[in-house]
Amino acid sequence: MKVTVVGTGYVGLVTGACLAQVGNQVLCVDVDADKVARLRAGEVPIHEPDLPAIVQEGIVSGRLCFTTDIAEGVTHGDFLFIAVGTPPDEDGSADLRHVLAVAGDIGRHLQRPVTVINKSTVPVGTAQKVRARIAAVLQDRAADIVFDVVANPEFLKEGAAVADFMKPDRIIIGTDNGAAAERMRVLYAPFNRNHDRLIVMDPASAELTKYAANVMLATRISLMNELAGLAERMGADIEQVRRGIGADPRIGHAFIYPGCGYGGSCFPKDVRALEYGARQHGFDVPLLAAVEKVNNRQKQLLEQKVVRALSEDLTGKTIAVWGLAFKPNTDDMREAPSRILMEALWRRGAYVQAFDPVAMDEARRLYGEQCALRLCLDPYAACEGADALVICTEWQQFRSPDFARMRSLLRQPFIVDGRNIYDPASVRAEGFTYHAIGRP
Numbered sequence: 001m002k003v004t005v006v007g008t009g010y011v012g013l014v015t016g017a018c019l020a021q022v023g024n025q026v027l028c029v030d031v032d033a034d035k036v037a038r039l040r041a042g043e044v045p046i047h048e049p050d051l052p053a054i055v056q057e058g059i060v061s062g063r064l065c066f067t068t069d070i071a072e073g074v075t076h077g078d079f080l081f082i083a084v085g086t087p088p089d090e091d092g093s094a095d096l097r098h099v100l101a102v103a104g105d106i107g108r109h110l111q112r113p114v115t116v117i118n119k120s121t122v123p124v125g126t127a128q129k130v131r132a133r134i135a136a137v138l139q140d141r142a143a144d145i146v147f148d149v150v151a152n153p154e155f156l157k158e159g160a161a162v163a164d165f166m167k168p169d170r171i172i173i174g175t176d177n178g179a180a181a182e183r184m185r186v187l188y189a190p191f192n193r194n195h196d197r198l199i200v201m202d203p204a205s206a207e208l209t210k211y212a213a214n215v216m217l218a219t220r221i222s223l224m225n226e227l228a229g230l231a232e233r234m235g236a237d238i239e240q241v242r243r244g245i246g247a248d249p250r251i252g253h254a255f256i257y258p259g260c261g262y263g264g265s266c267f268p269k270d271v272r273a274l275e276y277g278a279r280q281h282g283f284d285v286p287l288l289a290a291v292e293k294v295n296n297r298q299k300q301l302l303e304q305k306v307v308r309a310l311s312e313d314l315t316g317k318t319i320a321v322w323g324l325a326f327k328p329n330t331d332d333m334r335e336a337p338s339r340i341l342m343e344a345l346w347r348r349g350a351y352v353q354a355f356d357p358v359a360m361d362e363a364r365r366l367y368g369e370q371c372a373l374r375l376c377l378d379p380y381a382a383c384e385g386a387d388a389l390v391i392c393t394e395w396q397q398f399r400s401p402d403f404a405r406m407r408s409l410l411r412q413p414f415i416v417d418g419r420n421i422y423d424p425a426s427v428r429a430e431g432f433t434y435h436a437i438g439r440p
């Protein structure tokens with residue numbers, strides 16, 4: 001089948017590469033000429049496990065191509081995916097500028113019937129807006145071309161995006177048109193083989209499903225973080241509590257890890273966007289507001305723990321930071337707790353020595369000129385002469401470090417563990433002062 005994917009970010013590139021991998025002829029379009037040039041050369045601009053291999057395979061096979069020419073993109077595909085960003089506006093709403101710009105482009109260049117598929121995370125009603133925008137432009141052209149708009153939100157996780165796309169938990173298809181649903185079923189058949197994961201529903205429900213999933217997960221995290229704060233004050237250990245409640249199958253073990261707050265490009269913006277959507281409908285959503293409030297407070301916790309142990313004024317102090325990405329296996333630093341921490345430390349006069357296995361380029365792009373930051377080649381170099389080590393991301397390689405070496409490098413043997421990756425008794429036995437989240 002001929003597929004066009006507009007937007008080659010985490011979602012678009014994975015979608016395009018996976019659809020090419022199973023045999024489709026895929027053309028990916030992006031406005032970012034530099035990104036397209038790198039992709040054409042087989043260079044994947046983001047860190048995503050397994051993605052470089054399938055992108056290169058797609059290019060070599062001729063099934064995966066890249067262009068900046070939207071007219072070429074619209075002409076190519078029978079399926080036109082929209083996978084552009086929907087960043088938060090200042091008021092928290094999802095900014096639909098890019099999505100609607102692509103809809104306009106589709107209207108301008110459409111020559112034959114197609115299925116337009118919206119993969120971006122968008123507020124309820126956007127499928128209708130996309131349809132209206134395309135229809136309006138077609139009308140201006142006096143072109144009578146049939147098209148469908150399907151809401152098909154994406155549930156992949158950064159860091160496991162290819163695996164998630166290839167073996168999805170569910171494929172949500174939002175459409176009222178049976179024929180469009182059937183076309184989507186055929187397109188997704190290679191990813192839907194051992195049992196039927198395709199769930200067809202109306203577009204509004206499909207759009208809300210994506211937000212509902214993200215706010216559910218964000219709520220679990222914020223609730224655990226709130227309980228961690230209580231545990232700390234009551235002399236309990238949230239890790240014991242986590243194991244205790246996770247054993248209940250109604251609760252389960254997934255997504256109940258306390259930490260230094262959720263980040264990334266999805267949870268923070270999607271919680272805010274749904275809150276905004278609720279306000280538009282005059283409906284009070286105190287729970288969503290609390291989820292966000294708890295998360296914002298949690299993101300300040302690491303700084304508070306450092307200040308409590310060292311001093312309010314951190315001038316002349318050096319803080320080592322392990323982990324910059326918002327979670328392991330990605331280089332994405334959007335809304336990462338590490339950023340809140342480092343920016344707070346800088347405001348207090350501290351110098352930061354940081355290490356992340358894959359997000360160093362991203363950190364350089366974000367903070368290149370920041371003279372109070374040294375990006376170190378390995379985790380131990382970051383510890384050298386530091387007054388404290390703060391762990392922001394639970395990368396595997398941080399889990400079992402050489403504590404004796406760390407102690408000899410750190411000026412003060414002080415660890416703030418924002419992800420509870422160590423056993424407190426063992427770390428203390430190694431001679432460290434150790435503070436974690438919600439643990440005595």
Ligand code: NAD
Binds near residue numbers: 035
């Ligand atoms: P991203 O910022 O990584 O990529 C978006 C891409 O779209 C960029 O390369 C940008 O240049 C391109 N673009 C913007 N306007 C364009 C236009 N008019 N024409 C062509 N290209 C254009 O974004 P992302 O993380 O891939 O997210 C895309 C959407 O998917 C968002 O709505 C997001 O909420 C949603 N989503 C993201 C994830 C995730 O884990 N990142 C998961 C599920 C859903």
